[in-house]
Amino acid sequence: MTVHDISEVCPRSYDIKAPYSGYCLGKLPSEDAEITHVGPDTPCGEYMRHFWQPVCLSEELGQYPLAIRIMGEDLVAFRDKSGRVGVLRRHCTHRGASLEYGLISKHGIRCCYHGWQFDVDGTILDTPGEPSGSRIHPSLKQGAYPAHEHWGLVFAYMGPPEEKPDFSGFEDYGTPEEGIIPYSTWHPCNWLQCHDNFMDPMHAVFLHSRMTGDQLTPAWGKMPVVEWYETGGGNGIIYVATRRMDDQHVWNRINHVILPNYCEVGTAFEEGDKQKYFQRNTWNRWLVPVDDTHSAGPSAGVISDPASTTARETPRLAAATVSTSVPTSTTAGAPTRNGSALPATGTPKPVSGPLLSTPWSIPAGPIPGS
């Protein structure tokens, strides 16, 4: 076997018009690390850490701590017995045991290894194995992040403490509490590969309709005329997609993405058969990096216009009330405290609720919100 220099063997190495040109296409493109890498001290990771990020669903915080991985950091989330939510570094500051196996206390969580107790802000409350007079208490902290609950989602702020913004609400168009349905999805790919999808209305014509049969409504199979516009002085984009439904009606849709990783999506089940004006969005979505090669979408379904959407959307939204804990690359396949195994393949782990009748129940299938 001879190892060739591709440029010599294939002088037209980037001629994509040549038949059977796979070899000649040469190297895979390199990663665009500036916008895809999300660990601490990376440009994109640092940027995202300045914003509140949803890290899990409130309903996932139960009897046991929940292992999560966000932007490459292994964390544990829990609700202590006084009702406060903690988001802590997963590995104990003492000897590194996983707080996923900790005991939730009235105040914070106690590590299973030597019983150290940490408050939700990382303060060490108790070090039972240490000699009296130990100075460890005041000299150490467990890494912790501020948490805030909204719409049944747990948000964490993982940026510099002195730059923490107030938690901002997100427009719910007056939707009552019971009309908001938190859910989460999990994706075995970089966050940007999924987030790009929100500004790609053409995929819906094919992926959700023509290639697979109508996953949502037949309206999605109609080819739209599309334009994109920058919004908010450069902090977002809308796409404007207009489709002809029949010889009388057209469907005009605007979806909106906002930096760094938020998106508002219109109805998923449009039939396009009745006039309506300015029906607000149904899906408020985030695409949160788990690490550089995995992402999660803790999001909220909002029935924004009950008058026109309830009949169609409610049963489907209700069926989608399936939370998925975030499988981590370090724990995939390992038994969990609940006795089940986190999927090693990256498929969502349903915690509750029927999912089989929804279009996005198929593992690695389409993401709600098109």
Add this chain to the structure above:
Amino acid sequence: MMWRRLLRRGIRGETPSATPDGVYGPPERKVGSLAHDCIFKMPLRHGVDDNEAMRDMGRRVTEIVMAAEDLPHDEQQAVVIPRPEELQRQIFRE
């Protein structure tokens, strides 16, 4: 590509409105959205390029929502909600 360009500029701190202050706005404000769906009655017209007509319709709706972009939510709702209906009436007059 457009999104990636915006993201890169946000990461590099080149866009003042792409900071937490710019995105979240003042404390009393909620992060708003321009996302929505409208169904218009717009009969196919003989001799009119329908794709062009739809593009034009999309632009007119975009102008409506973009004009109200910076308004607080309640005002935005008040300004925007009646306008697609007006646009509908306008289409019939044309």
